[in-house]
Amino acid sequence: MDKNNLNDLSKDLFVPLESKEDTSEKISRPSRTFMQDARRTLFKNKPAVISIVILIIVILMSIFGPYMNHWGDNDQELARAKMPPRIPVLEKVSWLGVDGTLREEFKGKDVEDATRKAIARFDNAEDFIDIKVLKEGDGSRNSAEVKAIYHIYEAQNMEDTYFWLGSDPLGRDQWTRLWLGTRVSLIIAFVAALLDILIGVTYGGVSAFYGGKVDNIMQRILEILVGIPNLVIILLMMLVLQPGIVSIVIALCITGWVGMARIVRGEVLKIKSQEFVLAARTLGTPNGTIIRKHLLPNISGIIIVNTMFSIPSAVFFEAFLSFIGLGIVPPDASLGSLINSGFANIRLYPYLLVFPAVLLSVIMIAFNILGDGLRDAFDPKMHKK
Structure with a gap:
């Protein structure tokens, strides 16, 4: 349109827009923090939510399950064996x-x-x-x-007797021993994962934050540990140490933290060169404050995700060690020792193997699905607007 024609237009055709304080800067959608967005994404993931519910039930049953009937852990009698x-x-x-x-x-x-x-x-x-x-x-x-x-x-003249999951070769209630064994396996897994976090995060964070010669020396030590198969180290330690919960935790922690340390080092190297960290250093913020307020919050997501994957790995290693006779030994129970006992009677009494094997599989699958859900939740690219 010609500029002269615009000048000929009547001013009555134009109406001034009134500015209102309540609508001029209105936000179209609520503001959420990163953690709120991650939680929202996680709870939208139905398999992850189902896994959380299953794990909560398993944990509660490992605490209260052994007390749901009148049978004790060592309440044994050969007359009621393999019921x-x-x-x-x-x-x-x-x-x-x-x-x-x-x-x-x-x-x-x-x-x-x-x-x-x-x-x-x-x-x-x-x-x-x-x-x-x-x-x-x-x-x-x-x-x-x-x-x-x-x-x-x-x-056997036991018409009024009930073993909900049967009894083992010594006449002990399988239901009671199953949940006691689950408790032992979960305790070992959670303690091992916690120690992996403490050692791995500290080692990887210090190595990346200070860099230079400190990083070179610490990484050479790490490479030596990575070069040795962790299964060999665990088996050797279990042969040296007395079988039990403490020895299994120590054996799992010797090399279990290496993966966490390498992941944390990579994240800290990426974050420490960003502008907000450089600004904090310029203002004279102490290193401890930078690590506590800037680095740890930004790597917390990857730590949580990696921990969710390390727990089922620890559960499996405990079950494997107990299955081959190097872990929890009778009369104590764990999922691995129960599977070992059931495997010896699989042909005639398959229920002795089925129940602990199914429970072990459910725990490992649930933790892995939850780990996948957490990984998606802490990935900003996966957040749906």
Whole structure:
């Protein structure tokens, strides 16, 4: 449009815009801190939230679970050894497998031969065995097949007795020992992770913050430790030390902090050269204050995420050491020792292995999913506006 034509326009066509204090600088969306944004992103992650709930339940059960029935940890009696799971009310639903019976299939040249094998297998308690013919025999080898259901609680005159997850080879309640073992495994994992944080964050932070010769010397030491397989160090330490919780924690902490130290060093090197840190140094802020108020808050996210991944690793190492006989030893219980005991009886009494193995898997999966959720929550690129 021509400039002369603009001058010919009437002033009545233009209305001045009134400025109001309550709307001129109105913020369209609420302001949130980084931690608030991270928490909001985490709680939007449904798998992570489910993992948090599961872990809380597991932790609470490890505290209160052993006291939910009248059986004690060392309350043992060989007469009630290897009893199958039996839960009140649920025992009436046979397909759940918690009705207190032992079930097994037997083969023979005919039904009588297969039945005879079943009776011999179940302590010749013929009056308490139900036989169901699955396949008639023709006289040839293993041509007949029967299914035997052994009502062991009735046979042992224990109709009013309940072992919710069965009993172990010494007659101890598996439910009580399962949660006591979970408690031991979690204590070892959390203590080892806490020591990894204290040692790794301190070592990596000091190395990166001071730099120069200090960093060179500290990193050469770190490289030597990284070059030695941590599993070899752990096994050697467990052979030298007396088996127990303290020795396992020490063995896990010898090299467990190395990964944390390297991650923290990289983050501190990146942050210490930024403007707000340089400004604090220019103003004469002491090093301790810079570390406490500027560096640690900015690397807290990566520390939390790395810790969430180190806990399941510690749980696995404890289970592995106990499984091969170098960790928690009987009569103490841990998930690894319970799995070891169940593995020895897997063919005849699979429930001794299934319950601790499933619980160990659930704990490790939940921690890993939570770690993934925390990693996304502390990544600003993942925050949805």
